[in-house]
Amino acid sequence: MSAADIQIEKVVDVHHDEHHDHEHREQSFIRKYIFSEDHKTIAKQFLISGIFWAVIGGLFSVLFRLQLGFPEANLEILRPILGGWITEQGKLDQNFYLALVTMHGTIMVFFVLTAGLSGTFSNFLIPLQIGARDMASGFLNMLSYWFFFASSVVMFTSLLIETGPASGGWVIYPPLSALPKASLGSGLGMTLWLVSMALFIVGSLLGSINYVTTVINMRTRGLSMTRLPLTIWAFFLTAIIGILSFPVLFSAALLLIFDRSFGTSFYLDQIYIDGEALHNTGGSALLFQHLFWFLGHPEVYIVLLPALGITSEIVSTNSRKPIFGYLAMVGSMLAITFISFIVWAHHMFVTGMNPFLGSVFMLLTLIIAVPSAVKAFNYITTLWRGNIVFTPAMLFSIGLVSFFISGGVTGIALGNSAIDIQLHDTYFVVAHFHLVMGSAAFFGMLAGVYHWFPKMFGRMMDDKLGYVHFWITFVGVYFIFFPMHYIGIAGFPRRYYSWTNFDAFSTYADLNMLISVAAIIVMAAQFIFMFNFFYSIFNGRLAPENPWRSNTLEWTTPRLPGHGNWPGKIPSVYRWPYDYSKPGAKEDFIPQNIPLSETRDSNLAHENEQIAAELEMIEEEKHNVDNHHGH
Amino acid sequence: MTGLLITAGTILTIGLFALVYRILALVNIAKGAHEKRVGYSNTVNAFMFILFFFVGFGAFFWYSGKADYLPAPSSEHGVITDNLFWTTTAVITVAFFLTHCLLFFFPFIFRFREDRKAYWYPDNMKLEILWTIIPGVVMAILVITGLIEWNKITAPAPKGSVQFEIVGKQFNWMVRYPGKDKKLGKYDYTKIDGTNQLGMDFANDNANFDDFVPGEIHIPKGKSVELKIRARDVLHSVYMPHFRVKMDAVPGMPTTFWFVPTKTTAEMRAELKNDKFNYEMACTEVCGSGHFSMRMVIVVDEPEAFNKWVTEQEPWASKNKEYISGLKLKDVNLTEVAK
Secondary structure: OOHHHHHHHHHHHHHHHHOHHHHOOOOOHHHHHHOOOOHHHHHHHHHHHHHHHHHHHHHHHHHHHHHHHOOOOOOHHHHHHHHHHEOOOOOEOHHHHHHHHHHHHHHHHHHHHHHHHHHHHHHHHHHHHHOOOOOOOHHHHHHHHHHHHHHHHHHHHHHHOOOOOOOOOOOOOOOOOOOOOOOHHHOHHHHHHHHHHHHHHHHHHHHHHHHHHHHHHOOOOOOOHHHOOHHHHHHHHHHHHHHHHHHHHHHHHHHHHHHHHOOOOOOOOOOEEOOEEOOOOOOOHHHHHHHHHHHHHHHHHHHHHHHHHHHHHHHHHHHOOOOOOHHHHHHHHHHHHHHHHHOHHHHHOOOOOOHHHHHHHHHHHHHHHHHHHHHHHHHHHHHOOOOEOOOHHHHHHHHHHHHHHHHHHHHHHHOOHHHHHHHOOEHHHHHHHHHHHHHHHHHHHHHHHHHHHHHHHOEOOOHHHHHHHHHHHHHHHHHHHHHHHHHHHOOOEOOOOOOOOOOOOOOOHHHHHHHHHHHHHHHHHHHHHHHHHHHHHHHOOEOOOOOOOOOOHHHHOOOOOOOOOOOOOOOOOOOOOOOEOOOOOOOOEOOOOOOHHHOOOOOOHHHHHHHHHHHHHHHHHHHHHHHHHHO | OHHHHHHHHHHHHHHHHHHHHHHHHHHHHHHOHHHOOOOOHHHHHHHHHHHHHHHHHHHHHHHHHHOOOOOOOOEHHHHHHHHHHHHHHHHHHHHHHHHHHHHHHHHHHOEOOOOOOOOOOOOOHHHHHHHHHHHHHHHHHHHHHHHHHHHHHOOOOOOOOEEEEEEEEOOEEEEEEOOOOOOOOOEOHHHOOOOOOOOEOOOOOHHHHHOEOOOOEEEEOOOOEEEEEEEOOOOEEEEEHHHOEEEEEEEOEOEEEEEOEOOOHHHHHHHHOOOOOOEEEEEOOOOOOOHHHOOEEEEEEOHHHHHHHHHHOOOHHHHOHHHHHHOOOOOOOHHHHHO
16 A cells, blocks of 8 residues: 555544534434435436436337338337327327427437436546536536426326427428418427426536536536546536527527417417418528527537547547547537537528528538547547456447547538538438437446446446447447448438338338347347346446546545545646656556655656656645644 | 246246356355466457457358349439449448457456566557558548539539429429420418418519429429429428438428439330339338338439320329419410410
């Protein structure tokens, strides 16, 4: 044991006495597990809710894949669950098909990959990795979850109502979403969708404001911004994107509510529907699209950046190598954050928007490919000459990088407005974003669960089951989404209940069947994960404090960190988080809380120069502790 | 009963699974497998990446050679955008392949060995700059070629283009051609009713009287064709896959797209050796339950045949004389209309 550890233990003892009576103040069950203000409990709440929603979103996709892969199949067997949504002929109802597609998108994008991913890992890791006792405001943090919970309840209710949930696509373009007469799902289902999303945005904002405040103000001594783990950088920038873009979706939704319920005409103009010419004039359907995508595109990065941050941490830890190009990684995330706000109209090249605007957005869109490419290259270089340990988390991280590349490169085709004329709203787009944002972010989330499970629940997940889960999912995801490129190049449009009306789209019944089978297998494989997850919470092998031999501060906490995270003093930080396999060091990792003065053999030249200042700081701290104790 | 059986079966399977899992876990603990830092599975996982690499890319290249793509484009700009697409695809396939060589081989080559230490390599400015500039330059070339084409495609239609109107509604398309005067009459959405589905404003624009509303689209080969697109109720999107044409139909905001068809329907039938081939128009903006059924046939004629077809069409007004007389317009000479 090194001198520093002994010293810290002493400090711990000192504090242990001091906090003795504090620790024995038991919280009631409700305050501890339900209306908890502890960031770790809130993180677990988000995670469990996210898993719940992921199962629903996944099952929905299996249902519509049944229709697309096996259009002739008789689905009478589902009648006990779906009731009237199965037609007399044993087919999926056409309205319900659209509702499934819409809710699959909404659930996956917002409830799983925004709340489930950011909500879980920002909450869990920010205080633990920056050395804080909790979030800046535990109360707001609790509210953030319960707004999300309320939003979930409303959205879930909309699944059960007679007219079905919203069905205009997850983008809910008006006039379709504004006119109850236009579609079954545009009635009560749409109202509930809007209410739910309004609540969701409130929850998301409360969370994001907390994350940003906490990262800025509550970093432990010595943890400068350039020593932050890349996870924290990612969560920090994600929260900023959320704060700036979600309010715009809120206003878009608000105006839509006005159009729907109060007779305004923000999005409506010259409409004749159901035998009646509506009074609305002067609105613009395109206005909604601009507002929606002003959130919608940054949303892609809200989903993706946390996953990339998690991957950076895991790839570095398990390659036993520093992340390659730390500053370039931070720089590229900053660039992505900024550019993500000025590319939204590439979703609108063929909506009738002024073509000149299209050229501007095409230019900006292709610029964002550059920092993304830099990130991919840096991940690969981190693997080079590493000493790679394949934990399940590491496998999922490599899988993420693979999806990020294979889905990312097709963005170069789609971002080109001339090419997008043909590809827009075809399955090529579906393939693109499911790989680059859907699957990549989903893999980031799974990687994060496997990696931080020991700190969350104090037990290990089974790695063999993790391997099986990974390989089925990884291969399966490629079987689902890679064939969609061919289907898209052949021109098949999205959100089609059936293609048989068209001679042009009469091919590829075989590929569609293959995709559906793969989707069912991948969905089934997720139950392996869920078994592993819930079983390990109660029966997993007890976790060591630092099972992955990692550098960041969360691994300096006890096996199950309690309220306040560290029983004694919060550790100070003396180095960046990526000192893996440093030449001259005894072990292949040096945690962030080990002072440079204790690693003279492995210090770089400029680090040796910092030792004098560091010793002064340690001395000063000891002094403070003594004072504090005397006090 | 079936439900009960399924439930029982599921519970049994899960129970069995849990039991097997528990036994395996106990065996592992007995063997002390967790005491070693890295087990045999590390090698297996590393090898799986190599296996997946060869099988995956093998399948990718094999299938790409035999897949059904759309027939070659039947429009002038379509040939160019298809070329752009395939050029871009070639570039990104190279990038995809090379990065995956590294991404899947590195894990195998550098898998954990007890006796080795990873190489300390935190950064390299030259490399970062290199792989910022290379994608930057490639991207710039693609953007510029794309921009040039985009500007040509979206430029105003050439003078003298054949014009007609496409109107989307739930759930079919309607088209309207200008008659002899080569002018589409004005419309007003408040004039729409069960008969006058397009809202032609006969009271305010005489140009409406010779407009005709056919059941399928005819366009001439080799002439520029300008689509005047609008929607009656919700968003729709005009999509003509064989011509690489797509443009949204927006209520209240007319849109437009022009192109030059290059192959007649007959020529396409001969080329594809398929007598039943038809050019089709579909909808690509979700518009409700019937979204997938908005089909309309497009016929490309030789210019002479097209002109003949136009002269053969009877104006909507003369097909719907009752409607016109019902409007009680003062200056209308119905005999004139009939001609």
